[in-house]
Amino acid sequence: MTDKNKNTENINDQIIKDLFNDFSPEQAPESLKANAMDKVFKDWTAQKVEYKPLINQGNRWWILGGFAALLAISFMVDASVIVNYWKELNFDSAFINMDSVNKQLGDIVSTLKSLPTIVYFTTIGLVALLGIDRFFNRLANI
Amino acid sequence: MSNSNDIKLIKLIKAGDVGSYAQLIDKYQHMAFTLANSIVKNKEEAEEVTQDAFFKAYKALDRFKGDAEYSTWLYRIVYNASISKLRSRKAETTSLDSQDIDKQSAFNFSDNLNRLEKQERKVFLKKALKKLKEDDAFVIILYYYKEQNIEEIAQTTGLSKSNVKIKLHRGRKQLQKELEQLLREELKSFI
Numbered sequence: 166m167t168d169k170n171k172n173t174e175n176i177n178d179q180i181i182k183d184l185f186n187d188f189s190p191e192q193a194p195e196s197l198k199a200n201a202m203d204k205v206f207k208d209w210t211a212q213k214v215e216y217k218p219l220i221n222q223g224n225r226w227w228i229l230g231g232f233a234a235l236l237a238i239s240f241m242v243d244a245s246v247i248v249n250y251w252k253e254l255n256f257d258s259a260f261i262n263m264d265s266v267n268k269q270l271g272d273i274v275s276t277l278k279s280l281p282t283i284v285y286f287t288t289i290g291l292v293a294l295l296g297i298d299r300f301f302n303r304l305a306n307i
Numbered sequence: 308m309s310n311s312n313d314i315k316l317i318k319l320i321k322a323g324d325v326g327s328y329a330q331l332i333d334k335y336q337h338m339a340f341t342l343a344n345s346i347v348k349n350k351e352e353a354e355e356v357t358q359d360a361f362f363k364a365y366k367a368l369d370r371f372k373g374d375a376e377y378s379t380w381l382y383r384i385v386y387n388a389s390i391s392k393l394r395s396r397k398a399e400t401t402s403l404d405s406q407d408i409d410k411q412s413a414f415n416f417s418d419n420l421n422r423l424e425k426q427e428r429k430v431f432l433k434k435a436l437k438k439l440k441e442d443d444a445f446v447i448i449l450y451y452y453k454e455q456n457i458e459e460i461a462q463t464t465g466l467s468k469s470n471v472k473i474k475l476h477r478g479r480k481q482l483q484k485e486l487e488q489l490l491r492e493e494l495k496s497f498i
Contacts, residue, residue, distance in 0.1 A: 177483050184486075185451040187429045193340035194354050198332045201361040209325045243418070 312375040313428055320368060338453075339385045345444035348437050356392050360385040375462065378431060382463045386445060393441065430491075435485035443478030446454035450475055 313334075319327040344353035364371075364384050371380055436444045438489070449455045449463060460471045481486060 177479060181451055181479060183481060184428060184432050187425050188432055188448075188452050189429070190337040190341040190452075191344060191433075193336040197331065197336055197340065197354050197357055200354075201332055201336075201358045204358065204362045205325060205328055205365050208314065208362075224353050268477070271494075 310377060314373055315367060317371060317373070317377065320365075328365055331377070335381055336361075338378070339381060341386050342382055342388045342445055342448060345436060345439070345448055346442050347385070347392050352392055353389075356388045357385065360388045363388065379459065379463050382449070383465060386442065386464050389445070390442065431486060431489050434489055435482050438485045439481055440477055443474050443481065444476045447482060448473060449477040 313331065316327050316331055320331075336357065339479065340353055340357045343356040343360070344350060347353050347356055360381065364381050367384075371377065436447065439447065446460055446464070449460050455463065457468050457471050457475070460466075460475075461468045466474070
């Protein structure tokens with residue numbers, strides 16, 4: 166490219182640059198955004214929401230089996246046997262001071278009793294709300 | 308790197324807040340539409356192409372890693388969609404015959420442009436851009452309006468750098484000729 170041609174090109178480049186100072190993008194039609202979002206929402210709603218169980222299939226059987234075994238043992242063993250065994254161990258005198266534990270438990274119970282009723286209702290309400298929220302979430306994913 | 312606000316919006320969309328995509332459309336719809344129209348040169352088709360491009364961009368959002376600007380990534384989809392549209396129909400090409408070029412070389416382009424009002428120049432530029440061949444206008448807009456360099460344009464369009472340079476050179480020349488032609492017509496209307 167000769168110097169003259171290069172110079173002409175530089176001038177033209179500058180003219181076009183100046184011209185583009187007044188340039189602004191065209192206004193997209195109003196319907197563009199609405200139609201594009203319509204497509205996006207259609208695709209989103211068509212997608213399956215997969216529910217991932219907290220306990221997977223394999224573990225589920227182990228848990229059920231374990232629970233059934235515990236239930237069977239509890240029916241077979243008389244509760245008095247367990248109580249007598251506990252007494253034979255004589256835990257309270259050897260390792261744990263049961264009197265102190267009882268006293269501390271009593272203190273906790275009296276503290277809980279002194280709390281205003283509203284605290285209990287609020288707590289129950291919050292737990293109930295969390296439970297309902299979880300229930301509806303599960304329901305939505307069925 | 309990508310705009311932090313765009314990244315935030317993309318994270319929200321990926322997390323399931325699909326409604327946030329409307330904000331990205333709001334931000335880029337005019338430029339995307341302008342670029343699509345610069346190739347397909349038909350408003351209805353440009354709208355269709357832009358809608359499709361936004362939808363394709365949404366579907367491919369998981370593949371967007373944020374290494375480049377979201378706009379660069381989106382404009383590439385717009386470019387590809389526009390080229391596909393163009394190929395699906397018979398392209399109308401406007402070619403300038405050499406005789407016209409010779410005649411126009413004596414015409415004082417710069418002086419006549421300066422005589423125009425700002426609004427008139429805007430209209431002239433839009434008209435001239437519409438007459439450019441295929442994707443030359445796309446490259447010209449990215450270069451002069453979005454002030455992207457050759458490398459960025461190559462990234463946006465997927466063309467090689469040398470191809471971008473050729474298109475830029477050809478587009479610039481043709482744009483000048485189209486503007487001269489429009490100015491001549493304008494002058495004739497006064498006489």
